[in-house]
Amino acid sequence: KAGVTQTPRYLIKTRGQQVTLSCSPISGHRSVSWYQQTPGQGLQFLFEYFSETQRNKGNFPGRFSGRQFSNSRSEMNVSTLELGDSALYLCASSLLAGDPSTDTQYFGPGTRLTVL
Amino acid sequence: AQSVTQLGSHVSVSEGALVLLRCNYSSSVPPYLFWYVQYPNQGLQLLLKYTTGATLVKGINGFEAEFKKSETSFHLTKPSAHMSDAAEYFCAVSVEPGYSTLTFGKGTMLLVSP
Numbered sequence: 001k002a003g004v005t006q007t008p009r010y011l012i013k014t015r016g017q018q019v020t021l022s023c024s025p026i027s028g029h030r031s032v033s034w035y036q037q038t039p040g041q042g043l044q045f046l047f048e049y050f051s052e053t054q055r056n057k058g059n060f061p062g063r064f065s066g067r068q069f070s071n072s073r074s075e076m077n078v079s080t081l082e083l084g085d086s087a088l089y090l091c092a093s094s095l096l097a098g099d100p101s102t103d104t105q106y107f108g109p110g111t112r113l114t115v116l
Numbered sequence: 117a118q119s120v121t122q123l124g125s126h127v128s129v130s131e132g133a134l135v136l137l138r139c140n141y142s143s144s145v146p147p148y149l150f151w152y153v154q155y156p157n158q159g160l161q162l163l164l165k166y167t168t169g170a171t172l173v174k175g176i177n178g179f180e181a182e183f184k185k186s187e188t189s190f191h192l193t194k195p196s197a198h199m200s201d202a203a204e205y206f207c208a209v210s211v212e213p214g215y216s217t218l219t220f221g222k223g224t225m226l227l228v229s230p
Contacts, residue, residue, distance in 0.1 A: 004159070031216055043206065043220035056217050090159055100148050100215040101167040107152075107159035 002027065004093050004108035012114045018079040021111045025072050025093030031055075032074040033105065034066060037088040046089075049074055050096055078113075086115045118143040118209045122221035130229050135179075135194040137224050139207030142188065148215055149190040150208040151181055154223075160206065166190065177201070202228045 005024045013019050025032050034046040045058040049068035066076040072093075078085055092105040123138040141147055148167045152160040164175025171183040181192045190207060204225050208218040 033216060033218075035218075035220075042222045043208075043218075045217055045219070048214075048217060056214050092160075094216055096216055100210070100212075101169075103216070104162055104165075105216065105218065107161070109157070109159045 004091055004106050006089075006091050006108040006111050008111060009109065010112045010114075012116060013081050014116050015081055015083060017081050018077065019081060019113060020075055020077045021089055021091075021113070023074045023076075023091030023093075023108060025074070025091075026106055029093035029095055029106075030072055031094045031096035032068055032072065033092045033094075034074070034076050035090045035092065036060075037090060037110070038086070043090070046076065081115045083115050086113060088112050118147060118211055118219050120207050120209050120219055120221035122205075122207050122224050124224055125222065126225045126227060128227040128229065129197045131199055132196050135192070135197045135201065135226065137192040137205050137207075137226065139181075139190045139192065139221060140188050141190060141207075141209045143209060143211055145211050147209045147211055149181075149183060150210070150218065151175065151179070151190075151192050152206045152208060152220075154204045154206065156203075163192070163205075197226075197228050199228050199230065202226055 007022045031050045033048040037043045048056040052068045063079045068074045088110040090110045091108045094105045119142045121140045150165045151163040164173045166183045174180045207221040
């Protein structure tokens with residue numbers, strides 16, 4: 001069974017540009033969550049999508065947005081990039097069947113975004 | 117809101133020694149607790165989790181953790197460290213109803229020396 005895949009793995013952008021990151025969940029998983037990882041702030045929750053609807057959102061500015069498609073693939077977009085947006089962006093997928101004892105989040109390898 | 121505190125950003129052990137990584141949480145409702153490991157240039161891998169039931173949880177690679185409600189702790193242990201255990205370890209918490217949303221600690225880097 002293929003794991004969570006994220007593309008691209010590495011990205012370099014300049015301030016003011018926008019970027020789109022992609023995440024393909026494990027087959028059958030309907031929930032996709034996004035996290036930002038930086039040395040200073042650690043791992044922070046961005047948002048979660050389930051069945052094409054945003055279920056939950058973290059404390060990030062409106063420049064950060066996402067969406068989920070009917071095949072559960074998800075994209076996140078960051079507009080007007082700032083230097084502080086440089087981070088590893090991790091995507092995680094799960095079944096979200098309603099039972100936390102059996103439900104597990106599987107993480108992708110991440111996309112390393114560098115903003116110059 | 118819930119939070120996680122991991123004591124020690126770096127822990128050094130010798131190969132064969134006991135590994136103890138500390139995690140304390142804060143939550144006003146019953147928590148679900150997790151330990152993840154991250155190797156360089158990789159995503160997070162789940163080591164173990166506590167949801168309900170037995171408070172001593174066994175995970176992969178010989179790790180285990182014990183949920184102690186009275187101490188609000190979920191420390192990770194392994195009896196004998198191996199060189200391959202060198203990585204960064206993250207403790208995380210989630211609660212109902214949004215149990216799929218994880219709040220992470222800052223992480224502890226485990227260094228293993230021969």
